[in-house]
Amino acid sequence: MKLKQNLTKSLFASSAAFTLLALGIVTGFIVVNGIHVIDWEFLFSLPKDSGSDGGIFPMILSTVYLILITGAISIPVGVGSAVYISQYTSNEKIINLVRFISQVLSSVPSIVFGLFGLAFLVFFLKMGWSIFVAGIVLSLMAIPTIFQVSEVTFQTIPEIYKEGCYAMGASKWQTITTVLLPIAIPGILTGIILAITRAISEAAAVMYVVGSSLDIPISIFDTGRPLPLHLYVLASEGISMSNAYGTATVLIIIVLSITLISNITVNHYQKRIMGCLN
Template identity: 40%
Template sequence: MNKRVTNWIALGALWAAALTTVGVLGTLLLYVIINGIGALSLRFVFSAPEGVRMEGGIWPTIVATVYVTGLAMLIVTPIAVFAAVYLAEYARQGRLVGTIRFAADTLASVPSIVMGLFGLALFVEALGLGFSMISGALALSFLMLPIVMRTTEEAIRSVPKYIRWGSYGLGATKWQTVRKVVLPAASPRIITGIILATGRAVGETAVVIFTMGTMINTPMLPLDPGRSMTVHLYILAMEGINLPAAYGTALLLVAMILGFNLLARFIVRRNRRMMG
């Protein structure tokens, strides 16, 4: 009997651990939603902050966030996908591949503040791009690179080798096989990886604060500076001014992240149905 009692207690503890984790998530989301919903209005989304208390809206920060992450996505996607194609299809295991993987793992674990200082030193100062969308996007793309590389490589590797053989067997070259069969078959998972990486970039603060600055500005050109939503939230919260705007910003951020997650999930699910 003793054995069974221990079993029940232990399983109860595991239930508790999982429910705690999820409970915290639920509390966090509920808190942000309940407090933020009151601040939301068309004016809040589509107008600029005014005055010292940042009354009005947060439109410029939304534009800056979408701008910089969109740009980063455009920069990182071809590089990361080609890199993954190399690792999964072309490379033979060896020192070179080992080095590339170690570098990618390192890049994935570089603290974002270090990435921020790196962006400041290289893009903002050494290359003279200043606090700008392009500096921010370049720094963010280094952050996104290992994530997209890994998910793409896994996606490519999950395409059965039989399918590749079918293509080679018809007289296709390696690149024809990769481009016409392997990448299309892997594309839902690749897109999912890109979306999740972009979601991470949207939530990033320490990188963008040092590469695109904190100036409230609606960016038009890649060389324009701007303040991201995360930086805006940080400043509002730390200075304790206009808490309702902070809640509203937090809610919009969470909504964007949630949106990215649901989109990724939707793509995976739809694909699973289609592939049978």
């Protein structure tokens, strides 16, 4: 019995260790190879000779734009549909349809989204190539995740909070904005971070629509080249492996810091709202 217990325990422990190791090796390998490339000049100057020399400032800027555009589109749509599905409709058909569509959307390969962006947005709607169009494509990929995580979060809020609000004479809108949303925020934020960090790490979805320019994008309607795409070009065309590592390191640092900062914020918020502080 004792032996069996120890065995299962070490089995689970080694799975956990393996996960940790995978993360450590992947990020470690890239950071070790890329960190020496990174200095102020690399971060804040233009690329030279297709990126074999010079910096990645336009790429960082493109990625920052993409974070903002994707967030601005996918957060309201994703959270809004979750609020509608969980609070406003009891029509099973609509609920199942929206759930089904979001499942289908989230299982579509990213390159297909890219192709759709090129065929529909760039050519058919004549929007041309731009960071904005890439943001729309990434939003389409992010919405299902944000919707699914938010919907589950709303469902797990105990009914007693809702009833408590209504019993105070709160309207539906007041109930949602003053009590349900604040309770749901940590969960929703987790979904947002998951969706956005994955979206901005995409090369395939944006390569056909973003224009792949090396210039500094002045506005979101300019063409640009986000970090993952730059990394892809540098590595696949054999331009500069060390700059590819440097770009990858910067991307990892951006994604990790978004994740970390949001985790800290959520923990702090949860402690404050759930009464562990004070």
